[in-house]
Amino acid sequence: MKGLLRLFAVATLSLYLTSLIFAGISVSGGMGSFLAAGLILTLAYLVLRPILTLVTLPLNIVTFGLFSIVTNMIILYFVDVIFAPLTISSFTVPQFSFLGITVSSFYASTLLSYLLISATIYAIQKAILWLFDEE
Secondary structure (H helix, E strand, C coil): CHHHHHHHHHHHHHHHHHHHHCCCEEECCCHHHHHHHHHHHHHHHHHHHHHHHHHCHHHHHHCCCCCHHHHHHHHHHHHHHHCCCEEECCEEECCEEECCEEECCEEECHHHHHHHHHHHHHHHHHHHHHHCCCC
């Protein structure tokens, strides 16, 4: 039960932080909608991820695990279809610089939006779980 609540809290927080980072993801309806979206995302992780991981296992092996990003995209698309207040759309990424590397602004199509947003949610989740790891 404690692990389930932690997964729910991490999923909700990562969804919220990702919505602050990217303009392509929005949840209308306030904090209650974020909590509902986090709950649906948690349930999708618990139910769909094992099934999709098993189905895509050969592709994951061939791509050394990089195909798991596509699995996360499918789960995010499923949550987007089921939960109407969550919308993911195309957006323009503004120009930014980091450590002397400048990335020009570019247009992220809907598919690229799903890729960027699902990768960011996954990275934030892993970072939070790493920070608060209890061993």
